[in-house]
Amino acid sequence: MGNYTTLLLDVDGTLLDFEEAERVALEVTFRRHGYPLDHSIKKMYHSINRTLWKQFERGEISREQVIYSRFVDLFQAAGIEGDGRTFEDEYQEELGRGAFLIPGAKEICAYCAQFCDLYIVTNGVSRTQYSRLRDSGLDRFMKGIFVSEDAGYQKPMKEYFDYIFARIPGFSPKKTLIVGDSLSSDIQGGNNAGIDTCWYCPKGGEIPAGVRVNYTIHRLDALKDLIG
Structure with a gap:
């Protein structure tokens, strides 16, 4: 000691508790836009997000590339028509309320x-x-x-x-x-x-x-x- x-x-x-804050922020923001958020889309998002943050930890990409790529990449992969960068800004606002x-x-x-x-x-x-x-x-x-x-x-x-x-x-x-x-x-x-x-x-x-x-x-x- x-x-x-x-x-x-x-x-x-x-x-x-980031997992709870993330869950609430995703559900609120997706619901506001009327986008689907089933288990497969959540799984896809977590995979994309995790990969980007690991790249950030290794110094391969910037923080801005993480946060402004993840929903752009997700929407493209899931076939969702929407502005991923604007969605990110709204998501961050909701995430900031997640003080669990x-x-x-x-x-x-x-x-x-x-x-x-x-x-x-x-x-x-x-x-x-x-x-x-x-x-x-x-x-x-x-x-x-x-x-x-x-x-x-x-x-x-x-x-x-x-x-x-x-x-x-x-x-x-x-x-x-x-x-x-x-x-x-x-x-x-x-x-x-x-x-x-x-x-x-x-x-x-x-x-x-x-x-x-x-x-x-x-x-x-x-x-x-x-x-x-």
């Missing part, structure tokens, strides 16, 4: 804030993430919020973490822990940045070779054992 003074916290899948907390998220942030400085580290869209963090009430526990869109780099790139570290007063890598649910983004990012990692995996999973995980937790309140 480390004597941590700084916690870097992921948002989606760690503090906020992961069970225990607010409580663990309140607890950890007694002992550590908390910072948000997220690859999400800036205006959407700020809105969700504000509406969820999590923003008041944070010393800072770092969104990849603002940094110009993204997790797991070392440059993203260099950007963050330069903006944390008295930063010490040995006293910093990153907590997140993504092995490829959060944990690999922590490895690239030379800081300790805590993998939040409520459903379990395998750790691939070459990825170093210092701690694994299945519930957020287990962070108390690492901090207090």
